[in-house]
Amino acid sequence: xxxxxxxxxxxxxxxxxxxxxLGPGLAAxxxxxxxTVSPPAHAAVEHLSVKTPRPYGYVIxxxxxxxxxxALDPGxxxxxxxxxxxxxxxxxxxxxxxxxxxxxxxxxxxxTIRLRFQVVNAAQSVxxxxxxxxxxxxxxxxxxxxxxxxAWAFTVSPILPAGERPAGRPPDLRPALPPGPITTxxxxxxxxxxxxxxxxxxxxxxxxxxAERTGRRARRxxxxxxxxxxxxxxxxxxxxxxxxxxxxxxxAFNATAGHAVFEHDLARFFVEHPRFEPLRAPIAALFxxxxxxxxxxxxxxxxxxxxxxxxxDLCRACxxxxxxx
Amino acid sequence: MIExxxxxxxxxxxxxxxxxxxxxxMVGQQRAVRLLxxxxxxxxxxxxxxxxxxxxxxxxxxxxxxxxxxxxxxxGTVDLMPSDLxxxxxVTREGQPRVEAGPLLKHGPDLSVFFFNEINRARxxxxxxxxxxxAERCVNAFNAEHGLPHLQVFADRNRVEREETFEIxxxxxxRFFMEITIEMPDDPAxxxxxxxDTRYHDVGALINxxxxxxxxxxxxxxxxARIQTSVRTSETLLRxxxxxxxxxxxxxxFGIEVEGVDTARLVQAGASxxxxxxxxxxxxxxxxxxxxxxxxxxxxxxxxxxxIAHRIFLSPMYEMRRAEIVGPFVSTILATVxxx
Numbered sequence: 001x002x003x004x005x006x007x008x009x010x011x012x013x014x015x016x017x018x019x020x021x022l023g024p025g026l027a028a029x030x031x032x033x034x035x036t037v038s039p040p041a042h043a044a045v046e047h048l049s050v051k052t053p054r055p056y057g058y059v060i061x062x063x064x065x066x067x068x069x070x071a072l073d074p075g076x077x078x079x080x081x082x083x084x085x086x087x088x089x090x091x092x093x094x095x096x097x098x099x100x101x102x103x104x105x106x107x108x109x110x111x112t113i114r115l116r117f118q119v120v121n122a123a124q125s126v127x128x129x130x131x132x133x134x135x136x137x138x139x140x141x142x143x144x145x146x147x148x149x150x151a152w153a154f155t156v157s158p159i160l161p162a163g164e165r166p167a168g169r170p171p172d173l174r175p176a177l178p179p180g181p182i183t184t185x186x187x188x189x190x191x192x193x194x195x196x197x198x199x200x201x202x203x204x205x206x207x208x209x210x211a212e213r214t215g216r217r218a219r220r221x222x223x224x225x226x227x228x229x230x231x232x233x234x235x236x237x238x239x240x241x242x243x244x245x246x247x248x249x250x251x252a253f254n255a256t257a258g259h260a261v262f263e264h265d266l267a268r269f270f271v272e273h274p275r276f277e278p279l280r281a282p283i284a285a286l287f288x289x290x291x292x293x294x295x296x297x298x299x300x301x302x303x304x305x306x307x308x309x310x311x312x313d314l315c316r317a318c319x320x321x322x323x324x325x
Numbered sequence: 326m327i328e329x330x331x332x333x334x335x336x337x338x339x340x341x342x343x344x345x346x347x348x349x350x351m352v353g354q355q356r357a358v359r360l361l362x363x364x365x366x367x368x369x370x371x372x373x374x375x376x377x378x379x380x381x382x383x384x385x386x387x388x389x390x391x392x393x394x395x396x397x398x399x400x401g402t403v404d405l406m407p408s409d410l411x412x413x414x415x416v417t418r419e420g421q422p423r424v425e426a427g428p429l430l431k432h433g434p435d436l437s438v439f440f441f442n443e444i445n446r447a448r449x450x451x452x453x454x455x456x457x458x459x460a461e462r463c464v465n466a467f468n469a470e471h472g473l474p475h476l477q478v479f480a481d482r483n484r485v486e487r488e489e490t491f492e493i494x495x496x497x498x499x500r501f502f503m504e505i506t507i508e509m510p511d512d513p514a515x516x517x518x519x520x521x522d523t524r525y526h527d528v529g530a531l532i533n534x535x536x537x538x539x540x541x542x543x544x545x546x547x548x549x550a551r552i553q554t555s556v557r558t559s560e561t562l563l564r565x566x567x568x569x570x571x572x573x574x575x576x577x578x579f580g581i582e583v584e585g586v587d588t589a590r591l592v593q594a595g596a597s598x599x600x601x602x603x604x605x606x607x608x609x610x611x612x613x614x615x616x617x618x619x620x621x622x623x624x625x626x627x628x629x630x631x632x633i634a635h636r637i638f639l640s641p642m643y644e645m646r647r648a649e650i651v652g653p654f655v656s657t658i659l660a661t662v663x664x665x
Contacts, residue, residue, distance in 0.1 A: 246665070247665055250663065250665055251663075254663045259660040259661065260659070260660055260661060260662060260663035260664070261663075262622045262623065262626070262664075263621070263622075263623070264621075264622070264623035264626070290665065291621055294559060294561040294562070294664070294665040295559045295561060295562050295619055295620065295621045295622070296559070296619045296621075297619075
């Protein structure tokens with residue numbers, strides 16, 4: 001509803017050089033606006049103007065913004081406490097926001113005060129209303145004096161004409177728009193549903209197949225251990241290769257069981273994975289051997305002779321059991 | 326293997342005899358008896374956990390008879406003062422005031438088993454005195470220092486009531502070698518035997534079935550030191566123990582998960598260096614009792630929960646649920662951390 005801006009310059013003392021002439025239509029409305037200042041203040045106020053929107057056609061809820069510009073000579077300052085505080089100001093208006101920005105210029109100062117009013121009352125008919133005069137205070141070397149921005153007149157209108165609604169006139173509150181029509185062409189519906197079903201089934205089977213392949217591969221712990229042991233055996237023979245092979249085997253047992261497997265609870269492993277039962281004796285021997293090597297006196301003579309080959313063979317046997325699952 | 330026929334091997338036979346005798350008296354408590362024996366052979370103080378009437382005192386008196394030396398017992402109360410442990414005063418028939426040594430000093434250096442019942446009912450100043458007696462095996466009284474070289478403290482905590490109790494400070498809890506749970510046997514046949522067999526009615530006679538001084542207490546300190554030096558620990562095993570203890574401090578780094586618990590926020594402090602050392606001491610004794618000259622993961626598993634669980638300090642939001650959380654937490658650590 002606002003139509004910005006229109007600048008109304010208010011002549012104050014010698015500011016006539018920077019003040020525009022008021023339009024003839026608005027001159028009458030602003031007739032009572034002229035700032036009345038005592039003679040010493042005229043010399044101090046270089047410029048005073050107000051930007052106002054249109055002065056008619058406001059309804060309840062509308063926002064009206066004023067921008068007051070004030071230029072003061074050197075030695076004079078605006079008393080910032082004279083800028084009004086937000087609050088209800090008239091029957092029609094509430095001042096929601098009042099801000100002030102000041103800057104130095106050519107030894108003097110320029111001030112911009114923005115006032116944001118809101119129409120808070122509903123009119124029954126087009127009713128004259130107005131902002132109250134803005135009383136600013138300027139402090140100078142010889143004391144302070146007021147600078148008054150005069151009241152601004154406007155009209156408040158009703159949203160709807162008062163009285164009963166004329167016959168045949170549509171209701172003021174219209175119902176929400178009804179939803180748009182949806183397609184009732186069953187052929188299209190069937191084709192779309194079938195396409196979605198086929199796509200879904202393809203995605204489902206592909207996903208399951210991929211998951212199974214990935215899962216099978218991920219579950220082949222002895223397969224992976226066997227490949228690593230064989231790879232290690234291609235290098236130069238060392239006791240490290242034997243220890244690495246044992247560690248690979250332990251890792252495969254742990255991964256297969258889903259928890260750490262130790263020699264003393266090996267029986268639990270066979271209960272949880274009975275398919276390894278035929279390999280119980282060599283697996284138990286492997287754990288005993290590993291325990292002696294990692295925690296005890298080291299490998300027995302039997303382990304030193306062909307221990308790595310034996311671990312590889314057991315790993316291959318475990319891999320075969322794993323694949324048969 | 327430990328060399329047969331050596332002095333340390335003979336000591337092992339005695340210890341196993343004591344273990345067997347105690348199990349004949351305390352039926353259905355094999356694990357608790359073995360852990361108590363391990364603590365005794367490692368010269369560690371023990372926190373006891375268990376309901377009323379499960380036989381804690383009987384077990385301790387049996388142990389005290391088995392190792393010889395004096396047994397003393399005191400009840401923790403809210404008005405107990407440190408001086409009550411050191412001396413008591415009374416007026417003689419002749420009307421003369423007298424001061425006599427209290428339970429800690431009454432037997433001098435012969436005190437071998439001191440049972441502090443409901444230690445958390447006593448005030449912190451009493452905990453302080455016990456802290457010194459446990460750590461340094463001596464106390465100051467009557468302007469002199471009194472040595473208690475063979476003292477082993479067993480303390481029971483009241484876990485039911487919270488009014489007028491003073492939770493044992495972390496520093497004191499950490500000084501206890503183990504926390505051993507004594508549970509009621511769940512075998513119906515054993516319960517029936519405990520109820521019906523008149524042999525269990527006279528506790529004094531029952532305890533007398535233990536051969537006195539099977540493992541003489543005066544030699545325990547030396548034997549304990551020799552056990553520790555005679556059992557080896559490999560680099561792989563030490564790495565395993567370090568990993569286990571690190572998992573108690575930073576469980577998420579080891580992928581430890583407990584149902585219904587945010588393990589990233591669970592632990593305030595895990596196993597301390599003292600706790601790690603005590604864990605290894607206990608495992609060495611367990612290995613020695615099993616006839617091994619080296620510690621294997623089985624020995625660590627046997628003592629990990631009683632040696633470490635009471636040193637794990639939980640965040641306040643989980644502390645009230647300690648009883649239901651710590652057991653699964655420790656089990657998950659043992660099941661997750663692998664070796665080699």
